[in-house]
Structures are given as C-alpha cells and as structure tokens.
Amino acid sequence: MASEKIEIALPDGTVMEVPRGSTPRDVAERIGPGLARAALAAEVDGETVDLDRPIQADASLRILTKRDEDSLEVLRHSAAHVLATAVRELDPSARIGFGPPIDEGFYYDFGVERPFTPQDLEAIEEKMKEVVEADHTFQRQVVSKEEARELFSDDPLKLERLEEFDDDEVISVYRDGPFLDLCRGPHIPSTGEVKHFKLLSAAGAYWRGDERREMLQRIYGTAFFSEKELQEHLERLEEAGKRDHRVLGKELGLFTVDSRVGPGLIxxxxxxxxxxxxxxxxxxxxxxxxxxxxxxxPHVVSEELFEISGHLENFAENMFGAMEVEGRRYRPKPMxxxxxxxxxxxxxxxxxxxxxxxxxxxxxxxxxxxxxxxxxxxxxxxxxxxxxxxxxxxxxxxxxxxxxxxxxxxxxxxxxxxxxxxxxxxxxxxxxxxxxxxxxxxxxxxxxxxxxxxxxxxxxxxxxxxxxxxxxxxxxxxxxxxxxxxxxxxxxxxxxxxxxxxxxxxxxxxxxxxxxxxxxxxxxxxxxxxYAGAFPLWLAPEQVRIFPVSEQWTESAHEVAEMLRAAGLRAETFDRETLGYRIREAETMKVPYMGVVGEREAGDGTVAVRKRGRGKKQEVMGREDFVKRLREEVERRALE
Ligand SMILES: [Zn+2]
Ligand SMILES: [Zn+2]
Missing domain, CATH: 3.30.930.10 (Bira Bifunctional Protein; Domain 2)
Structure with a gap:
C-alpha cells in the first residue's frame, strides 16, 4: 500500500519519510546524486549494512562514504572476498575458512594442498585485479539452513560453521561473480571499488585457532581508499620490518627461544x-x-590461594596446570x-x-x-x-x-x-x-x-x-x-x-x-x-669499542679499553680483519661509540672518537675527557 511509510532520522537531525522497504541507496539518492555516487555502505540504528538492504521500520541512518572510518573495514572485508574469488578461480578445489577485516588489513584462510609461495601470491594478486576489473556486484541473499547446506555441500569448513547457527538465525550468503560465500556482510556495492590493495604474506593458521584442528593457509593483505594511503602504509610496514625485535634480537644476541625449553619462554x-x-x-x-x-x-604456591583470590574460578584457563606435592595441589603463579x-x-x-x-x-x-x-x-x-x-x-x-x-x-x-x-x-x-x-x-x-x-x-x-x-x-x-x-x-x-x-x-x-x-x-x-636496536648509551650492552689502526697499536688500544672499564663502562677491543671491517662491524652491532688508536693517539695519549650513525666524522680527544664524557652521558641516561 502506498501509505506504508517509515521515518528515517538523518545525522543532521532531519527526518525523511520513505516507503517501507526502501534501501539506504534510495535514501542517498533522495539526498543527492553526489552522495549516492560516494555511498559505500550505511549505518542503520548503529549497525553497518549494505546499501541495498531494505529498511522495514523507522530507523536512524547514516550513509557511509570513504571518509568514514567504518567504511575502511567494509572495504577490507570486501577485499577479502575478492581474494577468495581469485583463489577459487585459480584453484576451484580450495576450501574456504574465514576472511575478516583486521586492524590494518584483512586475511582469508584456505584449505589447500600446499602452502602458498611468493609466486602464488603474485599470481593471486593478478587474478584479483581481474576480479576488480570485472566489477561484480555483491549480491546478498537470505537462505534457509537447508538451502545453505546444499550451496556449500562441497566445503566442509563452511558446513561446520553453518551447523553452529541457531535455527532462528538469519543466514545470508553473498555472491560476487563466480564466488559465493556464507557471510553476515556487509560489503561495498561492487568489487570495482577495491582499487588499492596489496597481498602481504602467507602463513599457516589452525582452523578456528585450534592447534588440534587442520592447518589452513592464511593470506594477509591490506586495502585502502587511495593509492597514497596504501603506499604510506607499505612504507611503514617496511620500516617496522627493519625494527622487528625478533630479527634484531637475534642479530644483536639479545634473547633466544629453544624448543627444549618450550614455546613462549624467553x-x-x-x-x-x-x-x-x-x-x-x-x-x-x-x-x-x-x-x-x-x-x-614464591613462584609456585598452593592452589588454595587462588581459590580465595577467585583466579581458579575466573582465570583457570590462563593458568598452568597444577602439580601435586604431599597431597596438596600447587600452581605456578599467574599473578x-x-x-x-x-x-x-x-x-x-x-x-x-x-x-x-x-x-x-x-x-x-x-x-x-x-x-x-x-x-x-x-x-x-x-x-x-x-x-x-x-x-x-x-x-x-x-x-x-x-x-x-x-x-x-x-x-x-x-x-x-x-x-x-x-x-x-x-x-x-x-x-x-x-x-x-x-x-x-x-x-x-x-x-x-x-x-x-x-x-x-x-x-x-x-x-x-x-x-x-x-x-x-x-x-x-x-x-x-x-x-x-x-x-x-x-x-x-x-x-x-x-x-x-x-x-x-x-x-x-x-x-x-x-x-x-x-x-x-x-x-x-x-x-x-x-630504538631500532640502537640503544642509548646507558642501556647499550656494549657501550664503546676500541680499535687499533694496525697491530702495533693493539697494546695502546687495550690500555684505553681498560681505562674505560675501570670507570664502569662496557668497553671492548676488536682487532680482527681490517680497520674498515672493524668499523662496519661495530656499526652493525649498533655500538654507540668507537675509539680508534693509531700512531698519533698512542703518542699523545688521545683517542679518535666516532659516534654511531655519524659516518666518518671523528673527534680526537684526551682519554680522560672521553671517559668523563661517556660517564656523564650514562649518568644522565641521555637519549640520542
Ligand atoms: Zn563477507
Ligand atoms: Zn596485582
């Protein structure tokens, strides 16, 4: 009936009357063609939905464009569908797990024969570009559990997920071109909107995070609304990669793990x-x-203590198991x-x-x-x-x-x-x-x-x-x-x-x-x-390294190091290979100060000082002054 109207409250406080069953896209079009073109999704009563989802009752509505933070999640989740579409095109037997947006991008888990290689990722990315080019619309369809079982009859992962739905839950599937996914949505209108994306890495991931279940292959990627944001993000990732504490920790000999000790124990x-x-x-x-x-x-205490504190009741799944001593149960303390x-x-x-x-x-x-x-x-x-x-x-x-x-x-x-x-x-x-x-x-x-x-x-x-x-x-x-x-x-x-x-x-x-x-x-x-491994002087494991210019000044270099050590500084000498090699090595190990001793320095009791990251710049100074300067820098706990 034509009189079936509902009221839509807009963010600017106005209320619009529209026929029941109108979609956010209809509303956007009535507000203006510019907004309709920019619209990607909508927020209806606080829930993010597709632009084509009919609205059945009075509601508050906000049209989401790429300027809204929430849209980025929708874009990234849609990019995950594009990824799955491409993987399925290349390997129709690939089973599909979950593909959520995450903090800085998205991932999708696949059940495939072997792990993805970097070459696979390149091929998948090329295929994704075709899927984007084809500009498939994301079509939502509500189905019964029975219908869904048939649609996903060849994918055990999806079937398992399906069985967990309550009988009265709305089950929706989404299609983009050849690809069909069991998904709650929402998505952007079409794959053509996923313009700026990049696949980043692949890694094994247990199905549903459970180490007793099958190992799936997860592909990570990211997507943005502009090429500039994407490039900036990739640069940040590269910078973060150079700073990875696991890589630096190994290079600088800071910490290790050993499977005989156990995972997660440093x-x-x-x-x-x-x-x-x-x-x-x-x-x-x-x-x-x-x-x-x-x-x-103590590290190990009677379980009774955690009964009183309530940890046993509320925190037990995060606790190490109990051990029994003289009939009493003890636990390593979690707090x-x-x-x-x-x-x-x-x-x-x-x-x-x-x-x-x-x-x-x-x-x-x-x-x-x-x-x-x-x-x-x-x-x-x-x-x-x-x-x-x-x-x-x-x-x-x-x-x-x-x-x-x-x-x-x-x-x-x-x-x-x-x-x-x-x-x-x-x-x-x-x-x-x-x-x-x-x-x-x-x-x-x-x-x-x-x-x-x-x-x-x-x-x-x-x-x-x-x-x-x-x-x-x-x-x-x-x-x-x-x-x-x-x-x-x-x-x-x-x-x-x-x-x-x-x-x-x-x-x-x-x-x-x-x-x-x-x-x-x-x-x-x-x-x-x-610090990217370059610790300030007070924290640096090795604070200063002394080199002789050549073998005949080795003794003098040792004297300088000894003097520094006597003043409580962590100083080493290093006389292997050539001088150039010694300096490069000290730079790699991020030693804050280097002191070089040659004929002049040995003769007049000085040392030629180089500071980390300052290249070839060096300053010749008296040894006492050098010690004093370093001591003072340590005591102030000075930053670079
Ligand atoms: Zn989805
Ligand atoms: Zn506490």
Missing part, C-alpha cells in the same frame, strides 16, 4: 640481560625514591597480588602504617595458545614490575598523583610520549555505586588538576574497580601497552584485608595494582623496535 642472552639489569636497577632506584618497599614471593596480600596480612596493620607499597619484579606464568605467541611480546612466562598499594580510600588521590609522577619520569627516560585512558564502571560491577563514583571522581580530579588530557573508556573498567591505562607511542607512531593502575574493591574483600583505624575499629583498605613497564619481556621487545 632465554635472555648476556647482551639482553645487560639491558634488562640496567632497567631493573634504574626502576628499583626510582621506586625506592618514590616510597616503595621491595618484597619477594603476584595474592602473595603481596599475604605479606600485608603477616602483621596487624594500623592506619599509621598506610599507605603500604610493595613492589616486586615478579615472574608469572600464563597459558597462551601457541598460535598467538609472538617473540617477546606475547609469551608464557614473563616478569612484571608489579606493585600493590594498600591505603585508605582518602589516600587514593595522593597515590594516583605519585603514580602519575612516576610514569612521567620513567617514560621520559625512555623517550616515549604517551596517552592516558580512564576506564569506568562496567554494567556488572562489584562494590557500591557510591564507591565507584567516588573512585572515578578521584581519578578524574587528579588528571584534571594536572591538566592532563585523557580519554574516557566508558564502561571499560574491570568488574572490581576503575583503571588508568597508559599507552606508549613509539618512534614510528605505533601504540604499545604501557603502565596501568587498577583500583580493586574485590581482593581486599575476598581476603578480608583490614587495618585498625583512628577510631580503634577495623576497616577495609583499598588496594591498587600498578605496573610501569608491565612485562619486562614485552617492554624490552618494544624498546628494541622503538
């Missing part, structure tokens, strides 16, 4: 250990200055908090003792699937620079202030700018609303007073308390997880924490969990990439 080589020890020494000095006390707790709580409870505490701040470089073990392990960034054993503050509710603002100072000082030392996010009360939360409101207001007040900018992650807090999250921004603009401070109303309750107040009554303290570097492994993995 072995620190001497050079990597120097970096870690310097950071630990620095942080220890820093936190002692900020009023912390150092504690130690340090329960141990610190027991130290708190070893004595009766009075309000005069608070705040109590316990810190530990605590090594924890967590189960992660082997498929997600990644160098030093995602591991199964790691050392947290963990601390727990026990204080009264009134003391929380001051503790947060202290923490902000700590964070600012520490991150400046490493040369990281950072952002702050405040995560607030989720729907399901423990503790009273008043308690949450007070805690959140405290956090905001401290941030506001300091004039710090921060984002609010509404409802993003843990169920047991609000949190501040700091993100580090590295040298090439990538974000890394940084310090966090988490208020906890839960564990003090579960463990029955108490202190005796001024009124002689028992009170419950508030507990704060905080880390600065977080995981030592992840932090140093990140630092390797941040």
């Amino acid at each position: 072995l620190w080589e001497p050079s990597g250990s120097v970096i870690r020890r310097e950071i630990e020494d620095y942080e220890q000095e820093l936190i002692l200055r900020h009023g912390y006390e150092i504690v130690y707790s 340090n908090c329960p141990g610190h709580i027991c130290i708190y409870q070893a004595n009766q505490r009075s309000y005069r003792d608070l705040p109590i701040r316990y810190a530990e470089f605590g090594t924890v073990y967590r189960y992660e699937r082997s498929g997600v392990l990644h160098g030093m960034l995602r591991v199964r054993g790691f050392t947290q620079d963990d601390a727990h503050v026990f204080c009264t509710e009134e003391q929380v603002p001051e503790e947060i202030e202290r923490l902000l100072e700590l964070v600012a000082e520490m991150l400046a030392t490493f040369g990281y700018p950072y952002t702050i996010a405040l995560a607030t009360r989720p729907e399901k939360a423990l503790g009273s609303e008043a308690q949450w409101a007070r805690a959140e207001a405290d956090l905001r007040a401290v941030l506001d007073e300091r004039g710090l900018e921060y984002d609010v992650d509404e409802g993003g807090g843990a169920f047991y308390g609000p949190k501040l999250d700091f993100q580090l921004i590295d040298a090439i603009g990538r974000k890394w997880q940084g310090p966090t401070v988490q208020l906890d109303f839960n564990l003090p309750e579960r463990f029955g924490l108490e202190y005796i107040g001024e009124d002689n009554e028992r009170h419950r303290p508030v507990m704060l969990h905080r880390v600065l570097v977080g995981s030592m492994e992840r932090f140093i993995g990140g630092l390797i990439e941040h």
Whole structure:
C-alpha cells in the first residue's frame, strides 16, 4: 500500500519519510546524486549494512562514504572476498575458512594442498585485479539452513560453521561473480571499488585457532581508499620490518627461544640481560625514591590461594596446570597480588602504617595458545614490575598523583610520549555505586588538576574497580601497552584485608595494582623496535669499542679499553680483519661509540672518537675527557 511509510532520522537531525522497504541507496539518492555516487555502505540504528538492504521500520541512518572510518573495514572485508574469488578461480578445489577485516588489513584462510609461495601470491594478486576489473556486484541473499547446506555441500569448513547457527538465525550468503560465500556482510556495492590493495604474506593458521584442528593457509593483505594511503602504509610496514625485535634480537644476541625449553619462554642472552639489569636497577632506584618497599614471593604456591583470590574460578584457563606435592595441589603463579596480600596480612596493620607499597619484579606464568605467541611480546612466562598499594580510600588521590609522577619520569627516560585512558564502571560491577563514583571522581580530579588530557573508556573498567591505562607511542607512531593502575574493591574483600583505624575499629583498605613497564619481556621487545636496536648509551650492552689502526697499536688500544672499564663502562677491543671491517662491524652491532688508536693517539695519549650513525666524522680527544664524557652521558641516561 502506498501509505506504508517509515521515518528515517538523518545525522543532521532531519527526518525523511520513505516507503517501507526502501534501501539506504534510495535514501542517498533522495539526498543527492553526489552522495549516492560516494555511498559505500550505511549505518542503520548503529549497525553497518549494505546499501541495498531494505529498511522495514523507522530507523536512524547514516550513509557511509570513504571518509568514514567504518567504511575502511567494509572495504577490507570486501577485499577479502575478492581474494577468495581469485583463489577459487585459480584453484576451484580450495576450501574456504574465514576472511575478516583486521586492524590494518584483512586475511582469508584456505584449505589447500600446499602452502602458498611468493609466486602464488603474485599470481593471486593478478587474478584479483581481474576480479576488480570485472566489477561484480555483491549480491546478498537470505537462505534457509537447508538451502545453505546444499550451496556449500562441497566445503566442509563452511558446513561446520553453518551447523553452529541457531535455527532462528538469519543466514545470508553473498555472491560476487563466480564466488559465493556464507557471510553476515556487509560489503561495498561492487568489487570495482577495491582499487588499492596489496597481498602481504602467507602463513599457516589452525582452523578456528585450534592447534588440534587442520592447518589452513592464511593470506594477509591490506586495502585502502587511495593509492597514497596504501603506499604510506607499505612504507611503514617496511620500516617496522627493519625494527622487528625478533630479527634484531637475534642479530644483536639479545634473547633466544629453544624448543627444549618450550614455546613462549624467553632465554635472555648476556647482551639482553645487560639491558634488562640496567632497567631493573634504574626502576628499583626510582621506586625506592618514590616510597616503595621491595618484597619477594614464591613462584609456585598452593592452589588454595587462588581459590580465595577467585583466579581458579575466573582465570583457570590462563593458568598452568597444577602439580601435586604431599597431597596438596600447587600452581605456578599467574599473578603476584595474592602473595603481596599475604605479606600485608603477616602483621596487624594500623592506619599509621598506610599507605603500604610493595613492589616486586615478579615472574608469572600464563597459558597462551601457541598460535598467538609472538617473540617477546606475547609469551608464557614473563616478569612484571608489579606493585600493590594498600591505603585508605582518602589516600587514593595522593597515590594516583605519585603514580602519575612516576610514569612521567620513567617514560621520559625512555623517550616515549604517551596517552592516558580512564576506564569506568562496567554494567556488572562489584562494590557500591557510591564507591565507584567516588573512585572515578578521584581519578578524574587528579588528571584534571594536572591538566592532563585523557580519554574516557566508558564502561571499560574491570568488574572490581576503575583503571588508568597508559599507552606508549613509539618512534614510528605505533601504540604499545604501557603502565596501568587498577583500583580493586574485590581482593581486599575476598581476603578480608583490614587495618585498625583512628577510631580503634577495623576497616577495609583499598588496594591498587600498578605496573610501569608491565612485562619486562614485552617492554624490552618494544624498546628494541622503538630504538631500532640502537640503544642509548646507558642501556647499550656494549657501550664503546676500541680499535687499533694496525697491530702495533693493539697494546695502546687495550690500555684505553681498560681505562674505560675501570670507570664502569662496557668497553671492548676488536682487532680482527681490517680497520674498515672493524668499523662496519661495530656499526652493525649498533655500538654507540668507537675509539680508534693509531700512531698519533698512542703518542699523545688521545683517542679518535666516532659516534654511531655519524659516518666518518671523528673527534680526537684526551682519554680522560672521553671517559668523563661517556660517564656523564650514562649518568644522565641521555637519549640520542
Ligand atoms: Zn563477507
Ligand atoms: Zn596485582
């Protein structure tokens, strides 16, 4: 009936009346031909949908063009279909898994006879260009489960997925030219819109991330709306590749893994250990200055502790299995908090003792699937620079202030700018609303007073308390997880924490969990990439390397190195091969300073100094001055 109208609310506040069953494309056309041409998808009542999806009831609608961030995901997912279309054209027997958009692109998993080679990727990319050229429209069709079973009868992966749908769920399939996929959508109107894309790599990936299932072959790619953005992204990837901590970690001899030790368990080589020890020494000095006390707790503890803490109930799948000793079950600890709580409870505490701040470089073990392990960034054993503050509710603002100072000082030392996010009360939360409101207001007040900018992650807090999250921004603009401070109303309750107040009554303290570097492994993995392996002098495993110009000055070179070592600097001599080779080698190993000793330098007690990355520029200086200069640079923990 012609009177069947629905109301569409547009972003500018106007309301448009259209016939029931109109599509977002119809609406775009009524707004203007320019918008209709630019339209790629639409957001209807907050859900991203195809332009041709009929709207059956009053709704709010926003037309998405390439200027909207959400469109990029739609483009990339559509590019994944183009990829699958091309793979199927080249190999009709290829079975198809999932093809989602991801952070910086997309992937698609295939069940094929053998892994894809770089040549395969080139051929697939060529075929994708044909699919784009053909400009197939993405056609959506709703089918019954029975119909879907028939459509995908030759693809066991899709059939398995299909069986998981509820009976009343809408099952949609999408066709672009010859290719049909079981997919929820949405997609851009046609394959012709996928103009700027690149396939990046291929890797094995277990079906559904489960190592007991079949190994599929995953192809990664990316797509953008403009060639410029694509090229910039590829340049960033190249730069990131050069900084890969796994490659540099091996070249510079910083860390290793060994299958006999087990995946995700890091072995620190001497050079990597120097970096870690310097950071630990620095942080220890820093936190002692900020009023912390150092504690130690065991690595393996009775399971009972995790029953009380609730980890066994809520975190068991991330814990290593139990071992039995004298009939009691023990676990490697996944967190340090329960141990610190027991130290708190070893004595009766009075309000005069608070705040109590316990810190530990605590090594924890967590189960992660082997498929997600990644160098030093995602591991199964790691050392947290963990601390727990026990204080009264009134003391929380001051503790947060202290923490902000700590964070600012520490991150400046490493040369990281950072952002702050405040995560607030989720729907399901423990503790009273008043308690949450007070805690959140405290956090905001401290941030506001300091004039710090921060984002609010509404409802993003843990169920047991609000949190501040700091993100580090590295040298090439990538974000890394940084310090966090988490208020906890839960564990003090579960463990029955108490202190005796001024009124002689028992009170419950508030507990704060905080880390600065977080995981030592992840932090140093990140630092390797941040500095591209060229560590500032105070962290460099080898700080200075001394070469003789020729053999007759070897003795003199050793004297200089000895002098540097006596001043506490990490100095080596190197007299193999030619001088040119020695210098190149030191550059490869990213040694911050080189000192060359020849006839002149041996004669007048000087050294010719070169600095990393400055090419042939050298400066002849007195040996004492050289030592002094390096000492001073180390003490300041100067960045490059
Ligand atoms: Zn799709
Ligand atoms: Zn904790």
